[in-house]
Amino acid sequence: MTQNPKKALLIGNEAIGRGAIEAGISFASSYAGTPATQILEYLAGHCSGQVEWAVNEKVALETAVGASYAGRRVICSMKHVGLNVAADPLMTAAYLGIQGGLVLAIGDDPGAYSSQNEQDSRIYARFAKIPCLEPSDSQEAKDYTKLAFDLSEKFHLPVMLRGLTRVMHSSSLVTIEEPRPENPVRIEKNPDQMLAVPKNIVRLHKSLNKKQEELKDWVEASGLNVVIRPGRKKGIIACGFANVYAGEYGADCSVLKISAYPFHERLIKDFVADLEEVWVLEEGEPIVEEIARKYSSRVKGKLSGEISREGELGPDVLAPYFGGASLADKTARALPVRPPVLCPGCPHREFYKALKAASPAFTTGDIGCYTLGAAPPLNAIDTCLCMGASIGKAAGMANAGVKRVAAVIGDSTFIHSGITGLINAVYNNANIMVCILDNATTAMTGHQPTPMLGITAKGDVAGQINLEALCKACGVASVTVVDPFNHDEMEAVLKEKIDAPGVNVVISRKPCILIKRTSK
Numbered sequence: 198m199t200q201n202p203k204k205a206l207l208i209g210n211e212a213i214g215r216g217a218i219e220a221g222i223s224f225a226s227s228y229a230g231t232p233a234t235q236i237l238e239y240l241a242g243h244c245s246g247q248v249e250w251a252v253n254e255k256v257a258l259e260t261a262v263g264a265s266y267a268g269r270r271v272i273c274s275m276k277h278v279g280l281n282v283a284a285d286p287l288m289t290a291a292y293l294g295i296q297g298g299l300v301l302a303i304g305d306d307p308g309a310y311s312s313q314n315e316q317d318s319r320i321y322a323r324f325a326k327i328p329c330l331e332p333s334d335s336q337e338a339k340d341y342t343k344l345a346f347d348l349s350e351k352f353h354l355p356v357m358l359r360g361l362t363r364v365m366h367s368s369s370l371v372t373i374e375e376p377r378p379e380n381p382v383r384i385e386k387n388p389d390q391m392l393a394v395p396k397n398i399v400r401l402h403k404s405l406n407k408k409q410e411e412l413k414d415w416v417e418a419s420g421l422n423v424v425i426r427p428g429r430k431k432g433i434i435a436c437g438f439a440n441v442y443a444g445e446y447g448a449d450c451s452v453l454k455i456s457a458y459p460f461h462e463r464l465i466k467d468f469v470a471d472l473e474e475v476w477v478l479e480e481g482e483p484i485v486e487e488i489a490r491k492y493s494s495r496v497k498g499k500l501s502g503e504i505s506r507e508g509e510l511g512p513d514v515l516a517p518y519f520g521g522a523s524l525a526d527k528t529a530r531a532l533p534v535r536p537p538v539l540c541p542g543c544p545h546r547e548f549y550k551a552l553k554a555a556s557p558a559f560t561t562g563d564i565g566c567y568t569l570g571a572a573p574p575l576n577a578i579d580t581c582l583c584m585g586a587s588i589g590k591a592a593g594m595a596n597a598g599v600k601r602v603a604a605v606i607g608d609s610t611f612i613h614s615g616i617t618g619l620i621n622a623v624y625n626n627a628n629i630m631v632c633i634l635d636n637a638t639t640a641m642t643g644h645q646p647t648p649m650l651g652i653t654a655k656g657d658v659a660g661q662i663n664l665e666a667l668c669k670a671c672g673v674a675s676v677t678v679v680d681p682f683n684h685d686e687m688e689a690v691l692k693e694k695i696d697a698p699g700v701n702v703v704i705s706r707k708p709c710i711l712i713k714r715t716s717k
C-alpha cells in the first residue's frame with residue numbers, strides 16, 4: 198500500500214525554509230526585510246540548528262560563510278537591497294569558494310511595495326559569477342532550495358535563490374519530505390584558496406571563470422530551463438514567476454520556462470528560430486530579452502516598449518496583448534489609495550511633534566516605521582535614501598555649511614549601519630543632532646528583536662547591547678534619553694540640542710504600541 202505524501206500549504210518563504218531543513222542545514226542567518234523576512238522566522242520555529250538574526254546583511258553573509266567554512270550547510274536570507282550591504286563579501290566569496298553548501302535566498306520586490314528600489318538580483322548573481330535559481334511557486338521554492346544546496350556543494354560556490362514578493366508571500370501546496378542528515382563540522386585549512394590576497398586572486402578568478410561554462414552545462418542538463426508546448430507561431434520566454442502568467446495568458450503560445458542562470462544562449466537561439474512573435478516576460482531588468490534580441494528581430498517586451506521597464510508584470514500589463522481578463526475588468530471602480538500611516542498611539546508621532554517645535558533647518562530621515570513621519574500632517578522628514586544613511590547625510594550637510602541639522606534613525610537601523618555614520622560624524626567634527634527612536638523592536642518588518650533586547654531569534658537569552666554606552670563610547674558630546682510622551686521635556690531637549698556644538702544624541706525611548714498590546 199502506498200502512503201499519500203504529506204502535504205502542507207506554505208508561503209514561498211516557509212517553503213524555502215522547509216527546503217533548507219530538508220537539505221540538512223545547520224545554520225541560518227538573516228537581516229529582516231520584506232519580502233524575505235519569514236524565511237528566518239520559519240526556521241526559528243522549525244530548525245534545530247543555529248538560527249540568527251544578524252545586525253545587518255553583510256554580517257549575515259559573513260557568518261554564513263564562516264559556518265560554511267566549518268563544513269556546515271547554511272542559508273542566508275535578505276531582501277534585494279540587503280544584497281547591496283552584503284555586496285563586499287559576496288563579490289569575493291565566489292573566488293574563494295565555500296565548503297558546506299551556502300544558499301543565498303534573496304527577495305526581490307518589483308513594484309517596490311515595501312522597498313526603496315526595484316533592483317534585480319539576477320544582475321548581482323551575474324556580477325558575482327554565482328548561479329541563480331528562480332522558483333515560480335512554493336513547491337518549486339522548496340525543490341529549488343534543495344537543488345541549490347546540491348549545486349553549491351558540487352561547484353563550491355554560493356548559489357542564489359531569487360524569490361519575488363508574489364512567490365514568497367503566496368501560498369500553495371508543498372510535498373513534505375524527510376530532512377537529510379547535516380554535514381559534520383570539518384575544518385580544512387587551505388590558504389591558497391581561502392585568502393583573498395593579491396597573490397591568489399588572478400588564479401582564483403581564472404578558475405571561477407572556468408566554472409561558468411560548467412555551470413551552463415549543469416543548467417542545461419538539469420531540465421530547469423525547458424520548452425513547454427513547442428511548435429506554435431507565437432512564443433513566450435517566461436522567467437521565474439512569469440511562468441504563472443504564461444500559464445494564464447499563453448494557451449496558444451509555445452513557452453520556454455527559464456528557472457536557472459547562467460545558461461547556454463543556444464537555448465534561446467533554438468527557441469526563437471521559427472517563431473513569428475516572441476514575448477519575454479521577466480520581472481526586473483530585460484536580461485533575458487537582451488539575449489533573445491541577438492537571435493530574433495521579432496522579440497517584444499521591455500526593450501521594444503510594450504511592457505514598462507518599471508513596476509510589476511500583471512493582468513493589466515498582459516491582457517492588452519494576450520487577451521483575457523485584466524484587473525480593470527474585474528473591479529467596477531478603482532480602490533481608494535491607502536498609504537501606510539503611523540499607528541494610533543505610536544511613540545514616533547509624539548517625538549515628531551516635539552521635533553517640529555524645535556524646527557531644524559533640515560531633517561535627514563532613515564528607513565523604518567518612523568519614515569512615515571515624512572507624510573502629512575507631520576511632514577517632519579526632508580530626505581530618506583537607504584538604511585543607515587541619515588547620520589552620514591546630516592554630517593555631510595553640516596560640514597558643507599548648514600546649521601541646525603537633525604538626523605532621525607530607528608534603533609534597529611542604527612545598529613544595522615547608523616553606528617559607522619555616528620563615528621564618522623564625531624571623527625570629522627560635525628555639528629548635528631542625532632535622534633535614535635528606540636521603540637524596543639524592529640517594528641516595520643514585524644517585530645524582530647534587536648541586539649538591545651537580549652533575545653535571540655529563537656527567543657533564548659542573548660548578549661545585550663547598551664545603546665547609551667555604545668553612543669558614549671563613540672565619543673559623542675552628549676547622550677540624553679527622553680520618553681516622547683513627556684512632551685515638554687522632549688521639546689526642551691530637542692530645542693537645546695539642535696543648537697549645541699558637536700554630535701549630540703537624543704534617544705527617544707518608548708516601546709512600540711503594538712508590543713505593549715500583545716504582551717498584556
Ligand SMILES: Cc1ncc(C[n+]2csc(CCOP(=O)(O)OP(=O)(O)O)c2C)c(N)n1
Binds near residue numbers: 231278282567634636
Ligand atoms: C538594506 C535594507 N535592509 C532591510 C530593509 C528592511 N527594513 C526596512 S525598515 C527596517 C528596520 C526598521 O527598524 P527600526 O530602525 O528599529 O525602526 P522601526 O520600524 O522599529 O520604527 C528594515 C529591516 C531595508 N529597507 N533595507
